Amino acid sequence: MTRRNALLDAICSQRDQIPLILAVCAVMGLLLVFPLVLLERGTAGYTIAVIDGLLVLGCLALFGPTYWYCVKREMD
Numbered sequence: 275m276t277r278r279n280a281l282l283d284a285i286c287s288q289r290d291q292i293p294l295i296l297a298v299c300a301v302m303g304l305l306l307v308f309p310l311v312l313l314e315r316g317t318a319g320y321t322i323a324v325i326d327g328l329l330v331l332g333c334l335a336l337f338g339p340t341y342w343y344c345v346k347r348e349m350d
Contacts, residue, residue: 282347294343303334306326
């Protein structure tokens with residue numbers, strides 16, 4: 275078994291946890307709307323909110339396709 279397959283097996287063995295992570299990221303994204311609307315551009319709080327938004331998008335971009343791949347792999 276190659277290292278890639280071993281890594282994918284380890285990740286996909288935690289497939290049941292991924293929807294929880296996606297739900298938490300989605301809630302964080304919804305809660306992030308308020309600071310982005312209420313804070314003024316150029317303030318430190320706004321900068322932190324933008325960085326947090328990038329982290330949430332990165333989380334969704336990582337775990338969404340991972341969950342899809344693991345489900346597809348399980349069906350094959």
